[in-house]
Amino acid sequence: MPTRRRAATLSPALLAVATAIVVAGLVLGFVAGRGGFSNDPLSAVLPAPKPAAVPGPSARRVSPAPVSPRSGTTFPRPSGRAHETVGRVAVIFDDAGSSLEELEEIIAIGRPVTVAVLPGLRFSAAVAERAKSAGLEVILHLPLEADDSSQDVGPAGITVSMSDGEIEERVRAALTSLPGVIGVNNHMGSKGTADERVMRAVLRVVRERNLLFVDSVTSSRSVAGQIAREMGIRTVSRQVFLDNEDETGAIRAQFRRAIGIARRRGDAVAIGHAQRLTAQVLQQMLGEFDRSGIQLVPISALTQ
């Protein structure tokens, strides 16, 4: 019978097709079971979600900064959603000592930034005292001779023509005028920080007072950080100058540079001036720091 014959002859072909379907089903099921496909039918038409941003391979997890034992003040944790800390930035506000109003802008940021006070200015001692009482770390901003002789180091500054004894005496006098400082960084100093003898004399006093040293790196020829390390002094060097271009957009870009460096290598030191604009830009960017996982820390958290 034609029908039966056809059925009989088609039968192996149908069997092959059925087998193929079963095999394909098993393969698909296996792949799906391994996560190759989503059970969600929408995934077939929607783009796959982007993986969460992860830091580069060199970024390291860091624990929260210790609260400065000297300050006795704890700063509030960033509000809102908790962000994992992937890096730390210390911001130093240089050239403080001429204005208490500008210091209030810095205190109002509400984060543990560091204030570097020039010795011998009208409000030097008052600024140091007020910053300390607000829980901020304070360091001496020591004027050192620059290559450009038109930049005066002032009566409390260090020049390369001074003897070791004179240099040590000046540094001690400056430290005595600002009780409670926890360290020293250089103001100007392209000539002074390139002079090994001068830096050894400065750093002897830093070591004798058990202070830390921050190389502001005002010159690529600075040997200050290297000598401090050799002398066993806790030290760190500046990576970013924040406000050489004194304009909101430029300062914001420099803060972002500091964030980028901290995300890559774990930490960064950024130096700006103790002035309203720099403080305000930082305050406006606190959310960006938090979302980037970058914690603002006092300078003592980054010295080694």
Ligand SMILES: [Zn+2]
């Ligand atoms: Zn300075």
